[in-house]
Amino acid sequence: MIIDSHTHIFPPAVVDGRDEYLRRDAGFREIYTRLEAKLATAEELLASMDAAGIDVSVACGFGWADAELCRMHSDYLLEAAAASGGRIIPFCTVQPGGGDTRDDLKRYAARGARGLGELRPLHQGYSLIDSSEADVLAWAADAYDLALLFHCSEPLGHVYPGKTGLPVEQIGRFVADFPGVAVIAAHWGGGLPFYALMPEVKAALERTYFDTAATGFLYESDVYARVIELVGEEKILFGSDFPLISQEQALRELREVGLDDESRRLIEGENARQLLRLPAP
């Protein structure tokens, strides 16, 4: 089973009315001002999956600062997933600093959300350290068995739209403070795997996964072998970052790395299948 753990779909209103949303949200503006930064609907995701041979995709929303935009996007994700026959797994989006967050989360879980993402605490205006927002996210993850997918980025290296991410100390503190919560640290965790060489950090990473989204844009392909050594092959999830990166290209790059068959099987889908409790094929 091939599972892409990191894709984004947007409601047609956002795809067609991009300019309006560029005005309304600074984080959206940072990434999507460039027209090369593609936006896709659920139909386009399903067509891409068919072409690339991907069985299931986790579809994420965007970390809007405004709670109402998060609600609109989450409703779309849930509807698209419900109509997909199990091929789209919805990760809803939420503004944990909003007033009705707990009600929103309860409703999303009841309608089939399996996670929250892609969360962007910096853009959304909260910290993951000693904050009520972090408490709400951890509560929901625990109460409703949701995985939390955070946008992480490297503090060093080349600058690109979306580089402003979660400081590595914030994601590190969150997973240490909430050890029972399943976390997906996107884009190889912005360097977090390196700190697994510290025994107490390694212990805190017990339920932390790292996805491969946008690898070709960020790292040499050696990143696979190195991170496998640091955290183990069972903690790595294949993700493309579709439609910013094509699923076909991301899967091809993964297969060109030369992993052994078992590592590849785990990373391509089995790790995500177990995390998301999907039935075996």
Ligand SMILES: [Zn+2]
């Ligand atoms: Zn991201």
